Amino acid sequence: MGGKVRLYGRFGDWSSQAQVSWGFRKALAARGLLAGAYAVDEQLDWTQEPPGGASAPAAIFTGPMGQITSMLHNSKHPVRYGMLVPNSDRVPLPVLQTFESCCTHLLTPSLWAAGVLAHLSDLPILTVPHGLSEEYAPHPALLDEARTTFKQGVWRVLHLSSSDRSRKSTWELLQAWRELDAAGALPHEAVLDLVMDQPARGRLQAKLLDEEQIIPPGVRVRPRLGGGRGASPAEMAARYCGYHVVCQPSRGEGFGWAPLEARACGVVAVATACTGHSQHLAGAGPQDGVVVVHHGEPAPIDDVAGAVAPEVSVKAIAEALRTAYDSWPKLSDAAREGAEVVRQAWSWQNQLAPFLDRLEKEVMDS
Numbered sequence: 618m619g620g621k622v623r624l625y626g627r628f629g630d631w632s633s634q635a636q637v638s639w640g641f642r643k644a645l646a647a648r649g650l651l652a653g654a655y656a657v658d659e660q661l662d663w664t665q666e667p668p669g670g671a672s673a674p675a676a677i678f679t680g681p682m683g684q685i686t687s688m689l690h691n692s693k694h695p696v697r698y699g700m701l702v703p704n705s706d707r708v709p710l711p712v713l714q715t716f717e718s719c720c721t722h723l724l725t726p727s728l729w730a731a732g733v734l735a736h737l738s739d740l741p742i743l744t745v746p747h748g749l750s751e752e753y754a755p756h757p758a759l760l761d762e763a764r765t766t767f768k769q770g771v772w773r774v775l776h777l778s779s780s781d782r783s784r785k786s787t788w789e790l791l792q793a794w795r796e797l798d799a800a801g802a803l804p805h806e807a808v809l810d811l812v813m814d815q816p817a818r819g820r821l822q823a824k825l826l827d828e829e830q831i832i833p834p835g836v837r838v839r840p841r842l843g844g845g846r847g848a849s850p851a852e853m854a855a856r857y858c859g860y861h862v863v864c865q866p867s868r869g870e871g872f873g874w875a876p877l878e879a880r881a882c883g884v885v886a887v888a889t890a891c892t893g894h895s896q897h898l899a900g901a902g903p904q905d906g907v908v909v910v911h912h913g914e915p916a917p918i919d920d921v922a923g924a925v926a927p928e929v930s931v932k933a934i935a936e937a938l939r940t941a942y943d944s945w946p947k948l949s950d951a952a953r954e955g956a957e958v959v960r961q962a963w964s965w966q967n968q969l970a971p972f973l974d975r976l977e978k979e980v981m982d983s
Contacts, residue, residue, distance in 0.1 A: 620652035621980035623670030623694065625687050626679040627658045631847035633779075633874065637700065638679045640748050640965035645677075647966065648973050650980070657684040667691075674980045678720070682712050685719045696979060698743070700724045702871030703733045704784050704892075705924035706915070713737055724972075726872040727896035745972045746896055747872050748965030752850035755883035755956050759858035764949065767861060771806040772942060774887075775860040777875050779841070781816035782919050784869035786889075786929045788824055793934035795833040802939055809836045810860075850878075857882040861949070862941050866910040866934045869918055869926040870894055877963060880906060883956035885948045887941050891927040897963065903944065906952025910937040 622645055626638025638654075645651040652670030657680040661667065670676075676694035678685055688697050699720035701708065716723065716738075723742045725731050731744045763773075778785040794809050813821065818838055825831065832838065842848035842856060857863060863879035863886050870893035876886035877897045883906075890898040891912045901907040913928035920926065941948060961967070 620650070620670065621673055622650045622675045622677060622976065623653045623655060623668070623673040623692070624651060624677050624679065625655045625657055625684070626677075627681060628654070628656045629658045630845070631843060631849050634680055635847075636750065636850070636874075637747060640750070641677060641679055641969065644748075644965050644969040644973060648977065650973065650976065655687065657681065657687045675976060677724070682716075685716055688719055696721050698722045698724050700726075700745075701734065702726060702893075703730050704780075704782075704869040704871055705918050705920035705926045706733055706736075707921040707924040708734070708737055709921055716740075727893040729892050729895050730871050743972060743975075746963075746968045747874065748968035749874075749878065749881050749960065749963045750850035751960070751964065753854050753857075753878050753881040754960060755953060756855055756858040759855065760883055760949075760953060763859065763861050764946070767945060767949075769806075770804040772804050772808070772862075772945075773860045774807075774809045774862045774864050774938070775857070776809065776811050776864050778811070778813045778817045781814075781820040784867055784918060784920060784926065785817075786866040786868055786934065787811060787813070787817070787821060789929055789931045790864060790866055790934050791821075791833065791836065792931045793938060794836060796931065796935050797938060798833055798835065803835065803942070807835045809864075811836065811838045812840070812842060813838065814841050853878065854882050857884045860884060861945060862887050862938075864888070864934075864938065864941075865894075866929050866937070867892070867894060868912070868929050869920060872896060876907070877959065880952060881956055881959045881963065883949075883953040885941060885945065885952050887937050889927070889929060903948060904951055905955050906948050906950075908937045908941045908944075908948065910934055 627634040652673040653668040655668045671692040675696040676688045678699040697720045699716050723740050724745045726747045731742050734742050778787050865875045865888040872893040876888040879886045885906050887908045889910045889912050911933045915925035916928040918926040
């Protein structure tokens with residue numbers, strides 16, 4: 618039964634797609650299902666043997682959407698799964714049509730995303746949540762240091778964005794920080810680090826110019842960790858543990874890893890529990906080291922023409938951040954105590970198990 622699946626993925630960096638690809642690769646190999654891994658982000662060396670599994674009965678695609686047709690190149694797979702992740706209630710029509718022409722099934726990482734796709738496509742849709750690399754784990758010395766610095770009036774908040782669109786609510790977070798600072802609600806050494814890809818930084822700077830604003834005190838705009846390749850899970854875990862809070866008040870996420878990664882590291886998360894975040898934050902609260910940013914009704918979003926996503930207000934973000942600061946010691950204790958439960962529950966092995974069980978049955982007689 619071994620070697621029944623060829624994986625088409627991204628393996629050359631530490632992007633979200635690459636982490637998904639590595640997670641699937643490890644889980645498939647552990648089950649004895651992996652026939653070969655085709656790196657869609659690398660130039661094939663035609664002087665060497667191609668990746669195995671070109672005639673495997675099943676294929677799984679976890680790479681960039683524009684590379685989905687790679688499953689059809691010099692290969693023959695009767696069953697073809699493609700990971701498609703919406704960020705709003707719509708998917709670009711050309712993307713959807715290409716996936717439908719290449720795939721027999723669609724995969725997506727949250728029940729919310731599956732609901733979106735069910736309204737757009739007649740293909741079978743499977744919810745296969747993302748997992749976490751085992752390197753996302755607490756660094757006790759760094760967490761202890763954060764506790765010490767908090768008592769000294771230091772408060773460090775981290776926000777991550779790889780998008781130049783509004784779905785991460787970066788602008789609203791910036792305005793919430795401005796209001797808290799003006800109200801004297803922040804400690805004397807409060808820092809908000811906005812870690813952003815270059816397009817996202819450019820969009821923020823343009824917005825500041827349009828609104829005739831400057832960066833509020835304590836806010837630092839920083840490039841993506843790890844440069845173009847991104848930071849590894851081990852590097853990200855250490856970075857998370859150096860902060861008091863990870864703040865992700867997103868309007869639109871297919872899954873949204875950052876709050877879950879932070880919790881696995883024992884760090885307090887301030888985040889919305891809507892769209893893809895609902896997969897891992899539904900029911901979460903202070904007892905888990907989480908402060909939920911309340912969201913409103915669907916409103917237009919600059920994702921796909923005509924798309925909507927839950928609205929997130931400046932007020933809601935400011936209230937959540939203030940709650941996080943006022944209750945931080947207890948929240949931090951809860952986050953640290955729950956980290957191992959999060960790590961175990963959200964391991965790639967556990968999250969992919971139901972899908973791989975199904976996959977084994979499908980390819981057993983192939």
